[in-house]
Amino acid sequence: MISYLKKWMPDFIKDVLRPIKQITYDAWQYNQLLRNIPKKHTQLIKALQGKQTLRVAFLVSEKSKWKVDEVFRLMQQDTLFSPFIIVTPFHKWDLNNQMARVADITHFFQSKGYEAYSHFSDSQSVIDELEKADLIFFSEPYDVARNKTYYSDLFSKKLCFYIPYFFMATTHLKGSSLKFNGIYYPFLLSMWKIYWPHNEIMSELKKFDKRAIKSSVVTGYPSVEYIYKEALKPIRASSVWKDNAQGKIKIIYAPHHTILNNMIGLEKISTFIENSEAIKELAIKYQKSIAWSFKPHPNLLANLYVHPAWGKEKADAYYQFWLEQEYTQFDDGAYDDLFLQSDAIIHDCSSFIVEYAFTQKPCLYLIGDTDINNFLNDFGKGVIGVYQKAHSPEQIEDFVKSLINNDKKTAQNTQFFNQYLEQYYQYQLPSERIIHDLKQSLGYRNDI
Structure with a gap:
């Protein structure tokens, strides 16, 4: 019934109801989820220990928000990691534009020699690879595909990490009881690791929600290496x-x-x-x-x-x-x-x-x-x-x-x-710090 109503409901009504849903039902639902996140992370880390290879999924919806190329390449060179990319659609575009853009982005990564899957042409492979993935990387903190498969469904199932797609030098993405600099707190607090570009962000985090400090590491920004x-x-x-x-x-x-x-x-x-x-x-x-x-x-x-x-x-x-x-x-x-x-x-x-x-x-x-x-x-x-x-x-x-x-x-x-x-940047690069921290946090030996 709900799916039927959503299908036929005009977009302007959805736009009105969406923020109401976010501060009521979504907030309640995520609070339930967040109570179990620390325990779930501990279980997932324990399950990964001893694995010879970790599959790492990188979710990407826009080329210009791909800020972790150096991290991806280091993972390719490390026998512990097997990284791959899943290209997701962006809801603001119509279906034809979504398909064209996803195809273009997928080709972009494949031309670099990266293992990449398209939401449209590799739909079953995407489902299979997400299921098998050990770590999930988000390139942005929003549900840009309007698809829980690429967002909230992953929070309770996988170890997820995030590196901001911008330098966090501004506060123009206004904070609120539900947001930290534009990042919804359920996303923020569901991440196993967040790698921040600078230390000033930590004092802002402490004012917002100290729970986020536990998952936060300041590494510098790999995008600018x-x-x-x-x-x-x-x-x-x-x-x-x-x-x-x-x-x-x-x-x-x-x-x-x-x-x-x-x-x-x-x-x-x-x-x-x-x-x-x-x-x-x-x-x-x-x-x-x-x-x-x-x-x-x-x-x-x-x-x-x-x-x-x-x-x-x-x-x-x-x-x-x-x-x-x-x-x-x-x-x-x-x-x-x-x-x-x-x-x-x-x-x-x-x-x-x-x-x-x-x-x-x-x-x-x-x-x-x-x-x-x-x-x-x-x-x-x-x-x-x-x-x-x-x-x-x-x-x-x-x-x-x-x-x-x-x-x-x-x-x-x-x-x-x-x-x-x-x-x-002068003595160790951010991507090297990130790989080092990932391996150390999972109980693996570090070679860099």
């Missing part, structure tokens, strides 16, 4: 940029997705509505000197479709501009080499505040009506000093002209950021 290692080397010939970008200054424009006024629990940090046309005009104006990469947040397009001042036609035309010009390109996947082969970035995307700072290149942060101090945590405030800031199109153009005039080739690291690099 490649950038960290390559940043000080000479820029290579631009393989990820168009041939027409050769000899030009290469700038990334990376806007955030928080453009809607009704995004409950989200700080509106995006300046896309205010600055998008101005930056497009700068691309046209300086096309002889500058090549541009448009690297929007994956959720921006869907939000533009429903924005009252935009809509599908206008949004598609804007994206098409960046796809079609000789001096522009559109990038929606992995971005390590894009960052390394660029000369500068202009953005308001919270995930990139720290990540791009690792390149030590000029970076401009776009500030709108929201006070930047309202959504940066202490770690973010310590890193943002690397950035120049812009409040207007005129200041954005000043930054662009400074690049053309060769006024600034590198960013100036803050003392805070240098200390962070020394603590978490």
Whole structure:
């Protein structure tokens, strides 16, 4: 009966009922689950001890949120682990888009030589492999597939671990009695291990729920290891940029997705509505000197479709501009080499505040009506000093002209950021710490 009602219920009614269900039935159900989680983890660890090989499933719904490549590769090189990827759909897209995106992501991983399964074309294999998996890695803390098979059903059955898909430098994902920086507490407290990118997050956790401290380990962020290692080397010939970008200054424009006024629990940090046309005009104006990469947040397009001042036609035309010009390109996947082969970035995307700072290149942060101090945590405030800031199109153009005039080739690291690099990257890399902790926590010998 319930399944029948859900099938025919209009989406707007589901949107109204969903948060009510989350704070009533879901909260009760998860509290029941959480009472048993510590005991279950102990049982699962005991059952794994002595196994020669551990199957590790990595759940992925978007290429741009794949932040653990270094961890995956280390597991491939370690005889204890047998890692594989399950590509899941993202509920915000229609079925055709879901199928196309899942196929594209699956091909992306398979082309890297990774064992990968598609939700659509390998459905039975997905079920079988999840059942056999010993460890489950989540690439994001949300039920993005709207499918318990890839979310809550795993919490009570498997040892699950999580590495945030962003650097946790902001608080724009507002906390509440049910959330910690956007992470639902049932997810947070159900994880066997959470590997955090910096120590400041621990003091925030203590204020939220001390139970999460038990599963928390600060390791640094494996996503930026490649950038960290390559940043000080000479820029290579631009393989990820168009041939027409050769000899030009290469700038990334990376806007955030928080453009809607009704995004409950989200700080509106995006300046896309205010600055998008101005930056497009700068691309046209300086096309002889500058090549541009448009690297929007994956959720921006869907939000533009429903924005009252935009809509599908206008949004598609804007994206098409960046796809079609000789001096522009559109990038929606992995971005390590894009960052390394660029000369500068202009953005308001919270995930990139720290990540791009690792390149030590000029970076401009776009500030709108929201006070930047309202959504940066202490770690973010310590890193943002690397950035120049812009409040207007005129200041954005000043930054662009400074690049053309060769006024600034590198960013100036803050003392805070240098200390962070020394603590978490100089002597041992985050991925090595994560593998070491996993093996130690499971009672296996460490070789690294």
